[in-house]
Amino acid sequence: MFPLRVFLFGGLVSLCVCQYYDYDFGLPPEPVQSTPSCVQECECPFNFPTAMYCNGRNLKFIPIVPTGIKYLYLQDNLIEEIKPGVFDNVTDLRWLVLDNNIITSDKIQSGTIDKLGKLEKLMFSNNKLTKPPGPLSKSLDELKLIGNQLTSFPSGTLSGMENLTSVYLSKNQLTSESLAGAFKGLKSLMLLDVSENKLKKLPAGVPPSLLMLYADNNEIESISGGYVAKLPELQYLRVSHNKLVDSGIPAGVFNVSSLLELDLSFNKLQTIPEVNEALEHLYLQVNQISKFDLGSICKFSSPVNYSKLKTLRLDGNNLTHSSMPDDASNCLRQASEIIFD
Ligand SMILES: *[C@@H]1O[C@H](CO)[C@@H](O)[C@H](O)[C@H]1NC(C)=O
Numbered sequence: 001m002f003p004l005r006v007f008l009f010g011g012l013v014s015l016c017v018c019q020y021y022d023y024d025f026g027l028p029p030e031p032v033q034s035t036p037s038c039v040q041e042c043e044c045p046f047n048f049p050t051a052m053y054c055n056g057r058n059l060k061f062i063p064i065v066p067t068g069i070k071y072l073y074l075q076d077n078l079i080e081e082i083k084p085g086v087f088d089n090v091t092d093l094r095w096l097v098l099d100n101n102i103i104t105s106d107k108i109q110s111g112t113i114d115k116l117g118k119l120e121k122l123m124f125s126n127n128k129l130t131k132p133p134g135p136l137s138k139s140l141d142e143l144k145l146i147g148n149q150l151t152s153f154p155s156g157t158l159s160g161m162e163n164l165t166s167v168y169l170s171k172n173q174l175t176s177e178s179l180a181g182a183f184k185g186l187k188s189l190m191l192l193d194v195s196e197n198k199l200k201k202l203p204a205g206v207p208p209s210l211l212m213l214y215a216d217n218n219e220i221e222s223i224s225g226g227y228v229a230k231l232p233e234l235q236y237l238r239v240s241h242n243k244l245v246d247s248g249i250p251a252g253v254f255n256v257s258s259l260l261e262l263d264l265s266f267n268k269l270q271t272i273p274e275v276n277e278a279l280e281h282l283y284l285q286v287n288q289i290s291k292f293d294l295g296s297i298c299k300f301s302s303p304v305n306y307s308k309l310k311t312l313r314l315d316g317n318n319l320t321h322s323s324m325p326d327d328a329s330n331c332l333r334q335a336s337e338i339i340f341d
């Protein structure tokens with residue numbers, strides 16, 4: 001089971017990775033001679049002179065950044081503060097990577113990140129932020145704030161970011177109220193990760209462009225009727241490790257043909273919710289299901305019409321292989337992985 005899970009996850013990652021570059025391979029591959037304007041503690045490769053690599057050097061301060069740098073790698077250091085003026089030479093910076101430092105929100109001085117009007121990627125995971133930095137550039141396409149201490153996320157934080165495609169907010173302390181209105185009006189948002197927070201509901205007002213919504217490990221008890229239907233592009237929905245009960249799942253809420261993967265594992269469901277025939281991966285392990293209701297998965301089973309399910313996980317429920325109705329195999333003919341225990 002485990003390798004399968006890894007495989008699926010790997011598939012997903014590669015699906016998303018195409019939009020990203022190898023920013024997290026911080027160090028250039030070979031020891032390189034730096035361009036003359038580069039500061040001593042960093043490297044600016046001759047063949048990529050707009051990049052400055054300062055990652056993993058125990059830096060306590062942001063070093064001097066010479067004019068012309070567009071890609072700045074400062075991850076894995078001991079930086080506590082973003083002092084006034086540090087980015088004055090590089091207000092057209094495109095990527096800023098600050099992951100794995102110890103920056104608090106009150107130590108981000110104004111006239112720094114807020115002056116980077118061309119910023120496209122801001123990677124600020126695993127710091128000590130209690131609120132998002134900003135105001136951020138409208139040209140942002142990717143924002144990563146994983147593993148901070150965010151308790152608030154003001155509704156205007158992302159407004160007007162027409163090219164924003166990915167927002168990662170997992171491992172914070174955000175509530176449904178603190179995210180109210182945060183995603184309204186975003187035209188290009190494809191991936192939103194709000195897992196490992198304190199949400200009681202799926203985030204409100206998310207745009208119809210969304211392809212992937214990850215809300216695992218929250219406190220979600222119910223999903224409102226029509227929530228998924230308002231997201232006509234949604235393919236991956238993950239709500240595992242929440243508190244979903246049957247009464248919180250309105251009839252047909254997952255019955256939409258765009259969905260390819262639905263993860264409802266580690267909840268408190270007693271029945272298999274109705275899904276669309278187009279669904280390919282359904283995770284229901286570790287719930288309280290005691291009846292295999294074939295009608296939830298197969299509505300019009302016939303020789304020419306069958307479920308597209310490839311994976312169905314039902315382990316950790318009150319079900320065994322013998323719970324499966326005899327006619328299930330006809331409908332579930334594409335399912336190479338049906339796991340009961
Ligand atoms: C800006 O660049 C100049 C010349 O490279 C340098 O002397 C100065 O210290 C830089 N300022 C900052 C804030 O990095």
Ligand SMILES: *[C@@H]1O[C@H](CO)[C@@H](O)[C@H](O)[C@H]1NC(C)=O
Pocket residue numbers: 138139140160161162163
């Ligand atoms: C969004 O991207 C387009 C195309 O690259 C660009 O012309 C536009 O200025 C960008 N929008 C913002 C707000 O930066």
Ligand SMILES: *[C@@H]1O[C@H](CO)[C@@H](O)[C@H](O)[C@H]1NC(C)=O
Pocket residue numbers: 251252255257274276
């Ligand atoms: C589920 O969707 C199908 C068409 O895709 C529709 O015929 C059916 O009525 C829907 N069921 C519910 C409960 O909405």
Ligand SMILES: *[C@@H]1O[C@H](CO)[C@@H](O)[C@H](O)[C@H]1NC(C)=O
Pocket residue numbers: 277299300302304305
């Ligand atoms: C196949 O299933 C769809 C619903 O998903 C239904 O509308 C259609 O009539 C079925 N076709 C056949 C030939 O059974």
Ligand SMILES: *[C@@H]1O[C@H](CO)[C@@H](O)[C@H](O)[C@H]1NC(C)=O
Pocket residue numbers: 290318
């Ligand atoms: C588990 O399933 C068996 C057989 O279907 C049933 O008799 C029993 O009541 C179920 N237990 C629970 C806790 O649902």
